[in-house]
Amino acid sequence: MTRxxxxxxxxxxxxAVLTVRDRCxxxxxxxRAKRPHQGRxxxxxxxxEPDEDLxxxxxRELAEETGLDAADLxxxxxxxxxxxxxxxxxxxxxxxxxxxxPDLPLPIAGGDARAADWAPVxxxxxxxxxxxxxxxxxxxxxxxxARDRLSHTTLxxxxxxxxxxxxxxxxxxxxxxxxxxxxxxxxxKVTGAPGFLVPTGGRTAGTGGRPATLHRAGPAxxxxxxxxxxxxxxxxxxxATGHEYR
Amino acid sequence: MTRxxxxxxxxxxxxAVLTVRDRCxxxxxxxRAKRPHQGRxxxxxxxxEPDEDLxxxxxRELAEETGLDAADLxxxxxxxxxxxxxxxxxxxxxxxxxxxxPDLPLPIAGGDARAADWAPVxxxxxxxxxxxxxxxxxxxxxxxxARDRLSHTTLxxxxxxxxxxxxxxxxxxxxxxxxxxxxxxxxxKVTGAPGFLVPTGGRTAGTGGRPATLHRAGPAxxxxxxxxxxxxxxxxxxxATGHEYR
DNA sequence: CCACTTATGGTCACATTGACAAAAATACGG
DNA sequence: CCGTATTTTTGTCAATGTGACCATAAGTGG
Numbered sequence: 001m002t003r004x005x006x007x008x009x010x011x012x013x014x015x016a017v018l019t020v021r022d023r024c025x026x027x028x029x030x031x032r033a034k035r036p037h038q039g040r041x042x043x044x045x046x047x048x049e050p051d052e053d054l055x056x057x058x059x060r061e062l063a064e065e066t067g068l069d070a071a072d073l074x075x076x077x078x079x080x081x082x083x084x085x086x087x088x089x090x091x092x093x094x095x096x097x098x099x100x101x102p103d104l105p106l107p108i109a110g111g112d113a114r115a116a117d118w119a120p121v122x123x124x125x126x127x128x129x130x131x132x133x134x135x136x137x138x139x140x141x142x143x144x145x146a147r148d149r150l151s152h153t154t155l156x157x158x159x160x161x162x163x164x165x166x167x168x169x170x171x172x173x174x175x176x177x178x179x180x181x182x183x184x185x186x187x188x189k190v191t192g193a194p195g196f197l198v199p200t201g202g203r204t205a206g207t208g209g210r211p212a213t214l215h216r217a218g219p220a221x222x223x224x225x226x227x228x229x230x231x232x233x234x235x236x237x238x239x240a241t242g243h244e245y246r
Numbered sequence: 247m248t249r250x251x252x253x254x255x256x257x258x259x260x261x262a263v264l265t266v267r268d269r270c271x272x273x274x275x276x277x278r279a280k281r282p283h284q285g286r287x288x289x290x291x292x293x294x295e296p297d298e299d300l301x302x303x304x305x306r307e308l309a310e311e312t313g314l315d316a317a318d319l320x321x322x323x324x325x326x327x328x329x330x331x332x333x334x335x336x337x338x339x340x341x342x343x344x345x346x347x348p349d350l351p352l353p354i355a356g357g358d359a360r361a362a363d364w365a366p367v368x369x370x371x372x373x374x375x376x377x378x379x380x381x382x383x384x385x386x387x388x389x390x391x392a393r394d395r396l397s398h399t400t401l402x403x404x405x406x407x408x409x410x411x412x413x414x415x416x417x418x419x420x421x422x423x424x425x426x427x428x429x430x431x432x433x434x435k436v437t438g439a440p441g442f443l444v445p446t447g448g449r450t451a452g453t454g455g456r457p458a459t460l461h462r463a464g465p466a467x468x469x470x471x472x473x474x475x476x477x478x479x480x481x482x483x484x485x486a487t488g489h490e491y492r
Numbered sequence: 493c494c495a496c497t498t499a500t501g502g503t504c505a506c507a508t509t510g511a512c513a514a515a516a517a518t519a520c521g522g
Numbered sequence: 523c524c525g526t527a528t529t530t531t532t533g534t535c536a537a538t539g540t541g542a543c544c545a546t547a548a549g550t551g552g
Contacts, residue, residue: 006293008256011253047253048253050330053328053329053330054327057328079323080300080341082300083300093257093300093339093341095328095339167530182510183530184511184513185509185510187530187531188509188532189508189509204530206518206519207518207519208518208528208529209528209529210518210530210531211517211530212529213531225507225508228509411499413498428542429498429500431540433499433501434500437500450499452549453497454497454551455496455497456499456500456549457499457549458498458499471540494551495550495551496549496552497548497551499547500545500546501545503543505540505541506542507538507540507541508539508540509536509537509538510535510536510537510538511536512533513532513533514532514533515531515533516530516532518527518528519526519527521524521526521527522523522524522525
């Protein structure tokens with residue numbers, strides 16, 4: 001059905017699957033088994049199938065790589081990448097998705113036997129030229145995207161198990177943002193944001209301190225008021241990722 | 247160069263070019279000259295050329311449709327659309343860009359002689375099924391994107407001429423958001439946001455009121471503090487566009 | 493000079509925030 | 523069993539941002 005008079009490209013869907021693990025932000029990576037970039041770390045992904053929506057492809061790839069049903073996870077399109085030379089095999093336009101998930105037992109070795117494992121984001125970002133294709137750029141953008149979203153949405157709860165304490169949630173923010181947050185003020189903010197947290201009635205025990213009340217994620221998606229990343233101040237002319245707004 | 251063993255798609259780049267005109271938000275549309283959707287209004291766009299980056303393609307299309315050099319305009323990728331049946335001719339994945347510009351003299355009839363003209367966004371959004379392809383969805387997302395960005399970035403100035411008054415800037419916010427803003431409080435906020443506005447020294451004249459000082463866009467891109475859309479309050483569980491975060 | 497219009501500045505009550513203190517509720521060591 | 527350390531949770535206070543609203547400044551047109 002594709003028309004012969006129109007330039008034709010392969011369309012790939014790549015995934016930046018993020019989680020918080022061992023007090024660090026991790027991303028799911030695979031070791032490439034084939035050329036090009038054989039042996040290098042890459043984001044999991046694959047080509048769009050003929051009768052598939054982009055979102056469907058992302059969910060399928062996620063299921064193949066992690067064995068997880070993405071239905072209740074958080075998978076969102078980030079942006080597309082189409083530099084003409086980004087894949088030496090030919091023209092490939094890649095649609096990148098970001099998925100956030102709690103620290104589940106393990107990424108099952110993928111359906112197609114590629115080795116998939118968690119890698120610390122900080123370490124990967126420190127060596128810009130070791131990734132396959134332009135996946136360093138994809139990862140940079142994905143992390144920045146996740147950081148931004150934590151401020152304005154209730155996304156942080158997707159890094160947590162179904163029931164969690166406010167300290168666990170605070171740890172997520174601290175790790176993703178690389179900052180320290182005041183426990184007392186953080187508590188006030190998140191409990192004050194309508195629809196963010198729902199107390200389950202349960203409490204923790206055996207942690208050597210006052211037991212914490214357990215919470216579930218509430219119905220809200222946008223956060224009001226937002227939880228700000230920077231202690232305020234400063235001229236904000238920065239923007240790291242190369243996809244600067246305005 | 248494209249490998250035969252991989253599903254192949256056409257990749258299109260579509261543009262939602264927004265401007266403020268006659269106190270309404272307008273978008274640049276073309277009347278489709280060919281089937282499918284002949285005679286219907288569509289967002290301008292075209293297919294990705296073999297040796298072109300996505301951003302380059304967006305700039306090229308913008309130049310073709312408006313005759314404008316996009317260098318100093320504001321063109322950003324929104325997201326991609328890839329429903330299998332979105333184009334009856336075959337598989338087409340479309341990367342949508344949003345461009346914001348001041349109300350320049352006119353959109354020159356495009357290089358390929360298609361009629362390009364401004365259409366009021368409100369009117370287009372009111373008739374969901376009259377657009378070509380899924381361009382109603384693209385437009386919905388583009389407008390929501392622009393609205394969100396006004397709060398947190400200095401994007402609003404790109405709707406204004408090089409020199410503008412604070413009242414003109416306020417009008418941009420009011421029109422894009424569909425709200426009324428208090429002139430006095432708005433003035434306090436925008437003049438207080440560091441790097442947002444730079445007074446040029448000039449003043450208006452002949453407007454039947456106190457002359458306003460003229461400003462240029464400042465160096466800042468992010469806005470601090472943000473200029474909030476809603477007078478506060480309310481449970482924010484909404485999200486209109488179908489691409490809900492969380 | 494006066495009415496009118498628009499821009500800009502000020503006031504005040506209120507909400508949000510960060511820094512910090514204090515209280516509550518547990519574990520653990522003696 | 524008591525005191526101390528630890529962690530959660532609740533307050534307090536000053537600084538700042540915000541909305542509602544009023545006042546003043548500085549033009550135009552009669």
